[in-house]
Amino acid sequence: MQENTIPKIDVLEKAYDPTDFRKIGHQVIDLLADHLEKVQNDKEHLVLAYKDPEEELTYWQDDFSSDSGILDVFKNILDHSIQVHHPRYIGHQVAVPALISSLAGMMSDMLSNGTGVYEMGMASNAIEKIVTDLLARKIGFDMPSSGFLTSGGTLANLTALLAARRAIAPSSVWQNGHKEKLAVLVSEEAHYCIDRAARIIGLGSDGIIKIPVDSNYKMNTRLLDHYYDKAISEGFCVIALVGCACSTATGSYDDLETLADFANQHNIWFHIDGAHGGGVVFSKKYQHLAKGIEKADSVVIDFHKMLMTPALNTALIFKKEENAYQTFAQKAQYLWDSQHTREWYNSGKRTFECTKLMMSIKIYTILKAYGEEVFGKNIDSLYDQASVFAEMIKERPSFELAHAPEANIINFRYIKTDSKNINPLNNAIRKQLVASGKFYIVQTTIEEDRYLRTTIMNPLTQKEDLKALLDEIEDIALNLLN
Ligand SMILES: Cc1ncc(COP(=O)(O)O)c(C=O)c1O
Structure with missing residues (x-):
C-alpha cells in the first residue's frame, strides 16, 4: 500500500533545526569572540597570513574533499582571511565593523527580508526611512529630502548619475534612448566608479570631462569655466558636476561651495561622492571639510567606510524628495500597483536592486546602542x-x-x-x-x-x-x- 504521508527528508530538517542552530551558533560566537580578543590584543597575531592565490585555492580544494567539521570550516575561514579588527590593519577603506552591527548582519542573513517591497521588510523599510532621514538632516538639507540604502558606493554613484540624467537631459533618455551628447564634469582624482558609471549610462570617454587638480589634489575650480565652455562649444549637454568628499587616493576634499555655485549658475546637477569622507557630517571637529554639502542635489555616503557597519551599506540622499522616485520609473505589477505613487516603504521603487540586504538594521543597532555621537x-x-x-x-x-x-x-x-x-x-x-x-x-x-x-x-x-x-x-x- 502506498504511504499517504510525505517522506521525511532528514537532511533538510537538519538544515532548519533550531536546536542545531543554537548549539552551533553559541560555538561560533565563542570562536569569533576568542578570535577578536586575540586579534585586537596580541600584536604577534598576523593581520594577514598571506598565501598566493594558487596555494590558497589548493588549500580549499583539499578542505572540500576532507572530512573537516563545520566548526573547523568557520575556524579555517578566520585563519585564511584578512583581519580588519587588527590595530595593524591600515589598508583599504573598509570599516572595522562595530560588533553590534555584525550581529545585526547575522540577523539580516537569517531573516533574509528582501526589503525591496514593504511586506518583505516591514522593520527594515521603516528603519531605513529613519536612518536616511537622520542622514539628510545631518547633511543639512532644508526641504523634504529623501534617500535610501543601496549596495555600495559604486552602485549609489551610478544611481545618482541616472537621476541627474533624468532631471537635466533635454530628452527622456529613459523612454527614448540617447539623443544628445551628454557629459559630466568631475575631478581627475575621482574614484574610478564615476568614470565607470558615466560609461554605463552611455556617455563614452568624451562625455567624462576630467578637471585637473591643484597642488592639494582638489579639483582646480579656476579651470571649470574653461572646461565647461569647451564642452558646450563641442555640442555637449553637461548634465552634472561631481565633487569629491573626499578623493580616494589622497583623501582630499573638493571646494564644495564653489562647485555648488558653479552648478547652480549653469543649471546642472551637483552630485557629491562622499563615499569615504561624507561621514564628517557627524563630526563637529571635521564637518567644515564638507562645507557646502547641503547645496548638493545628491550625496553618497558609505556607512561601510567611515561609519562602522559591515560592507556593503551605502546611503544615497537626494535634496529634493521627488528626484529619489523618478530615477527608475518602471512597471512591476507583481511588486506594486503603480510606479507613480511615492511610497517610502517600498524601497525597491527607488533602488537599482530588487532584493537587498536589511542594511538599515546594521546602522540602527549602532545608533540605538551608542547614539549618533x-x-x-x-x-x-x-x-x-x-x-x-x-x-x-x-x-x-x-x-x-x-x-x-x-x-x-x-x-x-x-x-x-x-x-x-x-x-x-x-x-x-x-x-x-x-x-x-x-x-x-x-x-x-x-x-x-x-x-x-x-x-x-x-x-x-x-x-x-x-x-x-x-x-x-x-x-x-x-x-x-x-
Ligand atoms: C570616493 C569613493 N567613491 C566610491 C567608492 C566605491 O565605493 P564601494 O566600494 O562602496 O562601491 C570608493 C571606494 O573606495 C571611494 O573611495
Missing part, C-alpha cells in the same frame, strides 16, 4: 590619528610625506636611496611587508610615483602601532638595499 567620535579619532602619523613621518629623514592629510588617508614613501630606485624599492617594501603579515597597507601612484598608502580605519590603532610600522619599513628597506 559614536560616528563623530570614530571620525575624530581616525582623522586625528592620521595627523599624528603624518607628523611622525615628517620627523624621520628616511621618509617623505606625499601631502598633509585632510582625512585619514596618508601617503608616504621611503626615500633613503638614489632617485631611480625609489619606485621599485617602495613596491618591494610593500610586498615584503604584506608577506610578513605583521601589517597591512596598500600602495598608490601619485603623479607617476609609487607611494605607500595607509588609511587608518581602526580606532584601536595606537601611536605605538604606527611607530612599529615605520620601524618595520626601515628594517625592510635596509635589508633590501643591502
